[in-house]
Amino acid sequence: MTRTAAPTVSTGPPASNAQGEPVLLLVAEDQRLRDDIALIAAVVGARLELRLRWNQVEDAVSEAAVAVLCSAQTAPRTAALADECLLVGHDTEAVWAAVAANPGLSPVPLPAAEKWLTEHLFAKVLDRAQGRVIAVAGAAGGVGATTFTYLCAAELAVRGQSPLMLDAASAPGSGISDLVRTARSRGTLTGGMLDWQELKGIEGELSSAQLQGSVPLLDGIGVLTGPPASRRSVVRLNAAVVAGRRAYDAVVVDVGQQTEALTGLGENVDELLVVTRASRRGAAAAAEMISSAPQRRSRLVINGGAEPGWGAAEMQDALGVPVVADLAVQKWLARSDDISEAYGLLRNRRGARLIADLLHAVGVVNA
16 A cells, blocks of 8 residues: 655744745635645645735745645735736636636646646646755775764754755664664654655655655654665665655765665765775775766765875875865764764864865855
């Protein structure tokens, strides 16, 4: 059986943690119409903003909407609004009468035009500016890729953006899985229960609304983790990334050392951050990881002490890839049992600016 998430509907100002999600605005009093459009919004992966009258529509909502809809009873009074509005309704005669009185409106009688409306709105959703996808890879085990993945997501959440953190390197003892388990045991985890195993059982295309309504939420960060990855998980990972970038401001993917997952993501990745140590071995491992995604822009994150004769400049010269972060040895950051502790410590030290600068370099936050 196909699983569907409940439609995401708002009757007030848009939530601050959903800035990247596409929005549909419907001005109507008819409850049946509101319910039908809510279901269509869920199918196309958008959040539906409902208002009874035009004087209740905030500028921020109307400007953010990828499409505006109204009923025959709430047809806009100005030509400018009518030109941007789809008039929907179950009473075909009332729909055409309203269009005759307001020539700029686009008539959408239901249910006859439901398929057209769904396809039209889906195209609008796809055309919106999508969130950026950042893959974080470790050139070797233990270099801190998972920690940096979390630090990036946590900084985005603190800045009021909506991040989705994907654990594509999930394995026994995964730091991200441990974060979710600990938060759940403490009762601080909200949202749904979706993990990789559950995602495998979902039939059909995964909508952004379905994903956003189903993943666990940890301190403003959507998190998708679960059992160890398998070869078949690349398909699930791509589905989550495609749906996630429509609903979130940024998707941060911990790919660990899995070159197969990185290759499988292909053009879905906007930026690749390779976490490594400054050494001959680190440079060779980073070069192998970068070659797995040649079509993506790659950046280096250096974590830990440098081998004699190596440093940020030498790594940059050897790989032809810019260094966007260089963090010296920090005992508090190494192999912590709780990676969430690293973020609190980082923001109280000289490295407080490091993650913000890194995110600015890849284009997801302002300077």
